Amino acid sequence: MSMSDTAYSSERRGRLSRHVSFLAYDNFRYLKIALAAVTGAIVLYVAVPPYGSRYGGGWAGYTLGTVGALLILWLTWFGYRKRTYDPEHKYVQPHAAAAAAHQAEDPSRLARRLSAHVYLGLALLVIATLHTGFHFGWNIHTLAYALMCVVIASGVYGVVAYARYPRQMTENRQNLTLAQMQAQIVALDAELRRRVMPMDDAMATIIRDSLDNTPIGGSMWRQLSGHYPGCGTFQAIARLHALPDAGPNAIDENWRLLRTKLDEKALLVSRLRRDIRFKALMDVWLYLHVPLTFALLAALIAHIVSVFYL
Amino acid sequence: MEVDVAFLSRRGTALMRRSQRASGERVRIGRGTDNEVPLNDIHVGLRAAALVLHEGVLTIDRLDTSPLEVNGSLVETAPLRPGDEIRLGPYRIEILPPPEGCDGAIQIELVQPAGDAAERPGGGTGIGLARSGPSKRFYAWTGFLIITVVCLAVPIAVFSSGMLHSWHKDTPNAKLPSLVGLSWNPGSFSNAHRFFAADCATCHQGAFAGVADATCLSCHANVGAHSPHGVALAAVGDKLASLRCADCHTEHRGIEGSVISKASFCLDCHKDLKEAAPATGMEDVGGFPNGHPQFRATLVADAAQNKTARVQLGGSPPAIDRPGLKFEHKVHMDTANYPLLVQAGRAVKGCADCHVAEPSGQGFQPITYKNQCQSCHQLTFDAVALPWQDARVPHGDDVGVIASVWNYYAGRALQDGSSSSPADTQTQVSAKTAAALRVVFDEKRGCALCHYSTGDKGAWDTDKILADALPPKGNPARVVASVKLPVRFLPNAVFDHASHRGQTCESCHTVAAAVSNGTERLMVPNLDNCTQCHGTENASFHAQSTCITCHVFHHSEFGLMRTSATGTVQ
Numbered sequence: 063m064s065m066s067d068t069a070y071s072s073e074r075r076g077r078l079s080r081h082v083s084f085l086a087y088d089n090f091r092y093l094k095i096a097l098a099a100v101t102g103a104i105v106l107y108v109a110v111p112p113y114g115s116r117y118g119g120g121w122a123g124y125t126l127g128t129v130g131a132l133l134i135l136w137l138t139w140f141g142y143r144k145r146t147y148d149p150e151h152k153y154v155q156p157h158a159a160a161a162a163a164h165q166a167e168d169p170s171r172l173a174r175r176l177s178a179h180v181y182l183g184l185a186l187l188v189i190a191t192l193h194t195g196f197h198f199g200w201n202i203h204t205l206a207y208a209l210m211c212v213v214i215a216s217g218v219y220g221v222v223a224y225a226r227y228p229r230q231m232t233e234n235r236q237n238l239t240l241a242q243m244q245a246q247i248v249a250l251d252a253e254l255r256r257r258v259m260p261m262d263d264a265m266a267t268i269i270r271d272s273l274d275n276t277p278i279g280g281s282m283w284r285q286l287s288g289h290y291p292g293c294g295t296f297q298a299i300a301r302l303h304a305l306p307d308a309g310p311n312a313i314d315e316n317w318r319l320l321r322t323k324l325d326e327k328a329l330l331v332s333r334l335r336r337d338i339r340f341k342a343l344m345d346v347w348l349y350l351h352v353p354l355t356f357a358l359l360a361a362l363i364a365h366i367v368s369v370f371y372l
Numbered sequence: 373m374e375v376d377v378a379f380l381s382r383r384g385t386a387l388m389r390r391s392q393r394a395s396g397e398r399v400r401i402g403r404g405t406d407n408e409v410p411l412n413d414i415h416v417g418l419r420a421a422a423l424v425l426h427e428g429v430l431t432i433d434r435l436d437t438s439p440l441e442v443n444g445s446l447v448e449t450a451p452l453r454p455g456d457e458i459r460l461g462p463y464r465i466e467i468l469p470p471p472e473g474c475d476g477a478i479q480i481e482l483v484q485p486a487g488d489a490a491e492r493p494g495g496g497t498g499i500g501l502a503r504s505g506p507s508k509r510f511y512a513w514t515g516f517l518i519i520t521v522v523c524l525a526v527p528i529a530v531f532s533s534g535m536l537h538s539w540h541k542d543t544p545n546a547k548l549p550s551l552v553g554l555s556w557n558p559g560s561f562s563n564a565h566r567f568f569a570a571d572c573a574t575c576h577q578g579a580f581a582g583v584a585d586a587t588c589l590s591c592h593a594n595v596g597a598h599s600p601h602g603v604a605l606a607a608v609g610d611k612l613a614s615l616r617c618a619d620c621h622t623e624h625r626g627i628e629g630s631v632i633s634k635a636s637f638c639l640d641c642h643k644d645l646k647e648a649a650p651a652t653g654m655e656d657v658g659g660f661p662n663g664h665p666q667f668r669a670t671l672v673a674d675a676a677q678n679k680t681a682r683v684q685l686g687g688s689p690p691a692i693d694r695p696g697l698k699f700e701h702k703v704h705m706d707t708a709n710y711p712l713l714v715q716a717g718r719a720v721k722g723c724a725d726c727h728v729a730e731p732s733g734q735g736f737q738p739i740t741y742k743n744q745c746q747s748c749h750q751l752t753f754d755a756v757a758l759p760w761q762d763a764r765v766p767h768g769d770d771v772g773v774i775a776s777v778w779n780y781y782a783g784r785a786l787q788d789g790s791s792s793s794p795a796d797t798q799t800q801v802s803a804k805t806a807a808a809l810r811v812v813f814d815e816k817r818g819c820a821l822c823h824y825s826t827g828d829k830g831a832w833d834t835d836k837i838l839a840d841a842l843p844p845k846g847n848p849a850r851v852v853a854s855v856k857l858p859v860r861f862l863p864n865a866v867f868d869h870a871s872h873r874g875q876t877c878e879s880c881h882t883v884a885a886a887v888s889n890g891t892e893r894l895m896v897p898n899l900d901n902c903t904q905c906h907g908t909e910n911a912s913f914h915a916q917s918t919c920i921t922c923h924v925f926h927h928s929e930f931g932l933m934r935t936s937a938t939g940t941v942q
Contacts, residue, residue: 069388111634111635112634113632113636113637114622114623114625114630115625117558117622117625133381197558197559199557199559199560200554200558200560201554201556201557201558202519202523202555202556203556205523228685233899240499255414258414259403259412259414260403260405260418261418262418263417263418263436263437263438266403266414266417266418269414270414270463273414277498278498279498279499279500279503279504280498280504281504282505283501284498284504285498285500285501285504319941338499338500341500342500342501343798345500345501345502346501347500348508349508349511351512352508352512353508353511353512353514353515354515355512356512356513356514356515357512357515357518357519358520359516359521360515360516360517360523360524361519361523363520363524364519364520364524364555367524367528368523368527368555368556369558371528371531371580372556372572372576372579
């Protein structure tokens with residue numbers, strides 16, 4: 063085993079152990095806090111019924127609602143702090159205060175925040191549900207609740223995705239970086255281009271399809287599915303086989319060369335697309351989590367204002 | 373032929389031009405290195421096209437399947453003039469005026485380099501979701517703005533702009549504001565308020581103001597007070613006065629509507645009302661069934677004085693009603709006591725023979741002589757009938773009794789055509805009247821059977837009565853004591869017989885024995901009877917019962933709850 067292999071596997075172990083550690087941070091400290099909060103909320107809900115039916119009012123209802131609203135603000139604030147967290151000093155902080163804030167951040171604080179964010183976010187689901195008194199309707203109040211549920215559900219997906227995909231991603235990459243895979247494809251393309259140049263037009267057309275029409279990335283759906291119907295490279299391989307003089311007897315030097323190179327390219331393209339797919343699967347939940355958090359904040363404001371306005 | 377071939381290439385702003393001569397029978401253009409003009413790109417055919425001189429005119433011919441475009445149109449062959457533009461694969465070929473000694477001149481430039489796509493697969497722009505569409509920030513602010521505008525700004529604008537109107541019977545229901553209100557409406561309306569549910573401003577009349585009592589009073593003007601006016605309630609009274617209608621009556625809680633019915637709401641005051649407001653005469657209530665005081669029936673203490681008293685049921689002394697009437701249920705239920713009437717088909721078979729339910733079924737119609745007693749207790753006093761009617765005294769008019777008997781015998785005397793003097797006739801009539809009245813008043817079958825007289829302790833002093841009354845004179849004295857028959861014995865509760873009609877009467881009321889001189893214990897069931905079926909408001913194995921199951925908050929007999937828009941107690 064080479065030195066780089068050793069370094070790689072220790073790095074990999076470290077990363078995996080950190081995945082466990084944010085959920086288990088400080089011996090599940092925030093899980094315990096969240097469970098205590100949930101228990102307190104349930105006790106409050108059961109033990110302090112209002113005079114009327116449970117509709118979020120009464121001091122128990124208002125307490126649950128206030129705690130829920132403050133939790134939403136605090137959980138949102140986490141997103142802001144996470145954005146300013148910058149371990150590699152990649153981004154220049156526009157304000158001195160923000161710079162000071164980011165210098166105060168360290169990875170263990172981030173793990174602590176993430177742990178608290180996840181567990182208290184889950185506790186919020188219970189607290190807010192009790193605040194509803196299990197009454198739902200087609201109104202701004204239930205809209206706020208539904209948005210909150212989707213935000214939390216997408217966050218749960220994010221936790222699962224972060225626990226699941228990095229390992230698959232590492233296995234798929236086979237020690238290659240994204241840039242290395244891209245560079246290899248570029249090199250293969252260049253070779254295919256060079257090799258096919260003197261060959262006849264039938265071959266050139268086939269290779270041209272692979273060169274021109276092998277999409278990587280693209281729309282959100284393509285990146286998430288990793289499915290590219292009509293991909294030029296795979297079509298090229300099929301068409302190469304369909305050539306009239308193809309087959310076991312057509313031991314043509316050119317044909318074999320192109321076939322080998324196209325196969326290499328197909329393998330790399332598939333791996334690259336899988337890599338992009340894993341990355342997309344790890345990122346896509348944020349497209350619900352973040353925008354719907356903002357929608358939730360708006361609905362929360364409207365909910366609170368409307369309740370006390372009239 | 374000889375063609376001047378120039379290659380243009382750009383590096384940033386720098387322009388490089390390399391020119392060479394190509395000569396031959398024809399000048400071929402293509403990917404193959406054997407072409408006179410090799411174009412080293414895979415998008416160009418191996419031998420794509422050729423320049424020839426056709427009758428002295430420079431012409432381009434397409435040789436293979438590569439699309440050949442001259443001045444924007446696809447062609448097979450085309451004559452060329454200086455200024456023409458050829459597109460072949462990624463190359464643009466311009467025709468220039470031929471220099472001296474040449475048949476033509478072309479200038480070739482690679483305008484669509486293959487590099488971009490080749491250098492980085494996916495063009496370097498499509499990897500990562502951030503590059504696949506609008507940013508999260510865009511979605512976030514769009515959603516935030518839409519919800520803020522639609523669900524907050526527009527409802528507030530509509531509400532504060534005066535576009536909302538109170539419901540009025542002459543104006544059509546609102547349509548637009550109801551749509552706006554829809555997003556704020558926390559729950560569906562009670563059935564009674566649905567007819568104005570679209571007009572939010574009917575109840576909601578100011579920002580952050582809540583629904584004022586005046587709004588409720590604009591329709592519900594006749595709501596009864598909770599306590600009699602003028603009774604000192606001390607701090608409890610302040611609490612009562614500070615209650616808003618909406619504290620008890622909630623809206624947007626579903627079609628059933630919602631009156632707060634939690635016992636604790638009432639108990640807040642009633643748990644120590646005896647100490648906090650002794651003037652009310654109320655007992656403390658700690659809950660139901662535990663903590664509820666035994667029922668106190670409102671009984672007639674003295675019918676003549678029209679006095680009532682609240683007496684605890686099931687205690688000692690026993691609760692005895694004194695309506696001024698000698699009556700025993702047991703005597704009536706035992707048919708052996710009146711065999712002749714039984715023969716005549718007048719046996720009392722059950723409670724309903726006398727107790728007739730109100731049309732609503734809640735309570736019973738008042739007991740009256742005419743409806744309940746007369747069919748058996750007929751007030752005839754002489755078997756001989758006058759032509760117009762039986763000899764019968766009227767009921768309910770004790771003074772008229774004496775007069776009617778006297779009139780009867782006076783009439784008989786006239787009918788007989790007596791020849792004696794008026795004085796003699798009057799003496800005879802008085803004697804007959806006195807004899808008949810002794811029967812009418814007697815306690816075997818007459819008034820005294822049921823009624824007390826105005827004498828000492830209700831005794832019938834018939835001699836004195838007759839001496840005072842006969843012969844007739846002005847302003848005769850009352851002879852029958854007053855009767856007061858209560859309709860309800862527990863007037864502070866709202867017991868509904870209709871909702872208990874599946875039960876037999878005897879399951880709650882047992883026929884009591886007489887305790888003294890024609891009086892009997894009250895047959896109204898006590899608390900223990902109710903708690904056999906009724907339990908707490910959260911009971912699982914009893915009927916759930918809260919204060920307002922039996923009691924009402926608003927007593928119209930106490931006057932109005934609120935009389936002014938400011939909601940003060942009168």
